[in-house]
Amino acid sequence: xxxxxxxxxxxxxxxxxxxxxxxxxxxxxxxxxxxxxxxxxxxxxxxxxxxxxxxxxxxxxxxxxxxxxxxxxxxxxxxxxxxxxxxxxxxxxxxxxxxxxxxxxxxxxxxxxxxxxxxxxxxxxxxxxxxxxxxxxxxxxxxxxxxxxxxxxxxxxxxxxxxxxxxxxxxxxxxxxxxxxxxxxxxxxxxxxxxxxxxxxxxxxxxxxxxxxxxxxxxxxxxxxxxxxxxxxxxxxxxxxxxxxxxxxxxxxxxxxxxxxxxxxxxxxxx
Numbered sequence: 001x002x003x004x005x006x007x008x009x010x011x012x013x014x015x016x017x018x019x020x021x022x023x024x025x026x027x028x029x030x031x032x033x034x035x036x037x038x039x040x041x042x043x044x045x046x047x048x049x050x051x052x053x054x055x056x057x058x059x060x061x062x063x064x065x066x067x068x069x070x071x072x073x074x075x076x077x078x079x080x081x082x083x084x085x086x087x088x089x090x091x092x093x094x095x096x097x098x099x100x101x102x103x104x105x106x107x108x109x110x111x112x113x114x115x116x117x118x119x120x121x122x123x124x125x126x127x128x129x130x131x132x133x134x135x136x137x138x139x140x141x142x143x144x145x146x147x148x149x150x151x152x153x154x155x156x157x158x159x160x161x162x163x164x165x166x167x168x169x170x171x172x173x174x175x176x177x178x179x180x181x182x183x184x185x186x187x188x189x190x191x192x193x194x195x196x197x198x199x200x201x202x203x204x205x206x207x208x209x210x211x212x213x214x215x216x217x218x219x220x221x222x223x224x225x226x227x228x229x230x231x232x233x234x235x236x237x238x239x240x241x242x243x244x245x246x247x248x249x250x251x252x253x254x255x256x257x258x259x260x261x262x263x264x265x266x267x268x269x270x271x
Contacts, residue, residue, distance in 0.1 A: 017084040020094040029064035104139030115171040
């Protein structure tokens with residue numbers, strides 16, 4: 001499931017100008033060179049480096065075959081927006097990116113790749129652990145900034161995205177046997193207004209609120225149920241044992257051979 005979630009993180013990286021590899025294991029070999037790579041093929045590079053297959057062959061010499069039996073367990077991609085390149089260390093391998101405006105189409109391709117990969121490996125959707133997919137699509141926003149939200153390009157892209165999301169939801173729903181929830185959140189912008197708060201030197205310190213402000217229940221430890229059951233049944237067992245022993249002592253009949261009777265009888269005879 002980690003590899004599938006990785007593809008969603010790769011989406012914002014297709015409009016950059018440089019692709020760099022900061023760290024990689026010995027089993028994944030990135031050759032040193034200036035071979036340009038299309039921005040929409042970065043998800044394929046990540047998939048191939050982790051041992052997954054891609055639909056379209058990637059004829060890019062930057063990624064060597066490496067060790068097929070030792071694949072990385074995780075891939076992390078950090079996208080820096082606003083700059084073309086960074087002053088990284090000399091031992092960092094970097095490749096130029098072809099500036100193609102394919103962010104929107106690459107996002108649709110990634111959605112298709114996720115559903116296609118799950119359809120080929122259905123055991124990933126039938127394990128006993130719940131799965132969570134969180135995808136962020138920014139291609140439609142870029143089209144709106146480039147052409148305007150009133151343009152025909154933006155309207156067509158919105159319709160294509162709507163149809164594709166519905167198809168993607170149906171595929172994911174069917175892959176999980178009708179036991180999946182597919183949700184969409186539309187956000188205009190993540191920008192929040194800046195709020196400036198001031199305070200005077202003479203401002204008195206507010207008194208701390210004592211007690212439970214929200215009347216929340218007490219937070220119990222995870223071992224509370226175990227300890228409670230041990231104490232409960234132990235106390236019940238001790239109480240039953242005391243009752244049984246007391247009842248037996250109260251109704252005991254030593255008879256003529258009992259030590260109590262013999263001691264009392266000898267004392268009477270001596271007197």
